[in-house]
Amino acid sequence: MTEIVGLRDALISQIDGCAAGAVARPGTEADAVDGVVPAIVAEPGSPEAVAAVLGWASDHGRSVVVRGGGTKLGWGPPVDAVDVLLSTRALNAVEAHRHGDLTATVQAGAILADVNAALAAHRQWLPLDAPHGERATIGGIVAANDSGPRRQRHGPPRDLIIGMTLARADGVRAKSGGIVVKNVAGYDLARLLTGSFGCLGVILTATFKLAPAAEASRTVQATLSEARQFAQVAAGLLARGATPTAVELAWPPPTMLLRFESIAAVAVQQAEQAAALVRDGGGGVTVLADADEAAAWRRHEARIFGGGGTIAKLVVLPSDLSATLARLDEAARGLSLDCEVVGRAGLGVLYLRLTGAASAQASLVRGLRGRIPAGRGSVVIRRADRELRSLVDVWGPVGDGLPLMRQVKRRFDPRGILNPGRGPGGL
């Protein structure tokens, strides 16, 4: 035991030595990744130091897991051991807000809410409303390509990112893209790293195109009589030329939140149109603004992300939404599982929160996957206890691109030190 501690301490001083500005210390229970205490926690204070930590880990064949806000560390297959937990917390600056260009460059460890508070000085924002915005970092959100309800209008991070600097597994720093909104020079590695779950490189900074803050916002809270009406309302809105920024469903019982952001006249008018559409279908509505509106959206996020149990992401085509929900309801009942759903009715992206026996949850996930043809959707487990993750593959089928993904991983991380085995598709 003392021998291991001695070795670890030697490694820590080596990291500190080779990565000037890195603070390395032994891991503690509080640092546990998926229940596993990392041997070393490194919190580099500069991009150079991040690269140096990686270079060291690569030379010594040590595994590295990156931690931003720690909101997604339980994602992916179970972990066996973590040598180095690399925290990006010290890299949290908004490096540049080019408000005249509607772009910003942000360090990976910056927290989404803090970034948006800074950008608000010029009435702009990074139009991402991913869950846990008060804690989640830009690096983590980009690495997971995570987004929230207003994806309906603004798209996920991969649609907003225009440049990136990264530290490679071998400790070399590189960049892709730039600071301009239009750019096709070279391969778009920023998009490749977006959604790569830390398995190809460590994101140091990301540059995004921003959106102007909307002048006004209204949200229609609708109570429907049946889940079948979700798709009707979503399609009805879009067919009437409405331009909602969020078309959210929550279930059970079937409710929707429809958000309109524009100049005041348009937000109010479109909200009223939407309210009429829901009323005509026999539903009940309240139009929310200001503090009530903000509170409704917080409750909506908390329904899934504020509770316990398993969280899974279920993607289907919008036209398959009603049938999928019906099947889900039936399956959950049959397996005695509690199931709550929120999601993007206009896009077919749903988040499920499941509670109940792990074996039953595993059957539900397998059953859903079995019914989704290739290219028409997927079920990915985001957060779950170890038992469920040992019963069922968290990613599900990745398709015939998997061997190529493995080749990409091998080129970027030949020694397999970055988040080993936990990248998408088990990379």
Place this chain on the structure above:
Amino acid sequence: MPVDAQFLAELGRIVGPDHLVRDEGELSTYESDGLVSHRSRPRAAVLPETAGQVQAVVRLCRRVGVPFVARGQGTGLSAGALPHPDGVLIVMTRMNRVLDIDIPNQRITVEPGIMNLEVTRRVAPDGYYYAPDPSSQVICSIGGNVAENSGGAHCLKYGFTVHHVVGVEAILPDGEMIHLGGAAVDSPGLDLLGVLVGSEGTLAVVTKVTLRLLRRPESVRTLLAAFDSTDAAGNAVSDVIAAGIIPAAIEMMDRTTIRAAEAAVSPGFPAAEAVLIVELDGPQPEVAARFEQIEAICDRNQGWGVQVARDEAQRGRIWRGRKAAFAAMGRVAPSYYVQDGVIPRSKLPEVLRRIRDLERRSGLTIGNVFHAGDGNLHPLVCYDDAVEGQAELAEEVATEILSYCLDAGGSLTGEHGIGADKACHMPKMFDEADLATMRFLRRAFDPAELCNPDKLLPTPRLCGEVPGPYRAHPVEAAGVAERM
């Protein structure tokens, strides 16, 4: 191993003898893309009709070690589809069917040889359209758009090709067929689709594409305003963006390109130093409110001669003027170079001023007609081949403009791509580590380096060559299409 009789016979068996081109004269059709200064004849060209044939051709090339290059309609402007002299050119134009239209999910699945505009034509009756609108849209293929991540005037608000491709089927350089993405929005796994779009045909041959469709906006309004300097027009653009307005399009033309457009199609533009064309779309009251703001911004920057399109005919006239400008350049200059550099849009006045100075110093006319809202310049350096040394001077001037773009924090190319043309400029924008990291990706896809080699990344073989001047693409010269 080289291309020999047996190899050619095998190619013929795969695509059918009628779709194998070996004749030198016929092959000359394919020796360049829209950038005709780069020319090279392939050993053979094939015109496959199915993904299976593409796969068989790629497999054969891989087995024998013969390089291959995919070609769409050959309208590219960076010599991306330039054939390899020892290789096979895979011409995708026969694969041009619509495979599926799914209006409820706003999707269309097509073969890559289909023309861009044809996609919109097919869904227009349902009130939908395909957003990316390169001005070559009547003559360029979706496969080429996917490879170049093409843009267009309306990409300011709606994004580029990469934002509208949700799935592809492709043949990898080893002959394997893969499917990336799909009809649904997210697929588990690395986003290889996001990096395949814009990879300039160097990673795979795309055989099927699923695209996102958009609903036609409720209302559209178009305005044209004149300015006494490109500075003032550039300031107006910066002010629009700074005011938090994202129009559907903001385009700028300068004195030279206005003159060219007037000579060609007489759109009735004012004889000014610069004009801006601004288009807004969306819900009617929003468009109306933003329109007032834009008029005020033009006013503040001493804009004059404001024309507002009152109907589709007037809107069409304004856009015709804008789109004709490029093709009409021939009326004001015997030859010209075109650049595709990008700058931060807040730096428009500054960079345009540097270009004006350069124009004065060099004695060459430099026109400009471009996507101002995105900061994507298209400077046209005019010269006369008949004047000794002018072609060389023009080339130097064009390269200097690129350096202004990079100085301003911009990019070598906004939509035309790197291709063979700008590969040797890549080290000006990316350092060795950046380029080496890009090579990781290329090697993962194409370890044998057979798929459109010598494009996009600098190679010693390529970078000994000097890029040549721009000449009108035959289709463009014929006035069928215009460049933006």
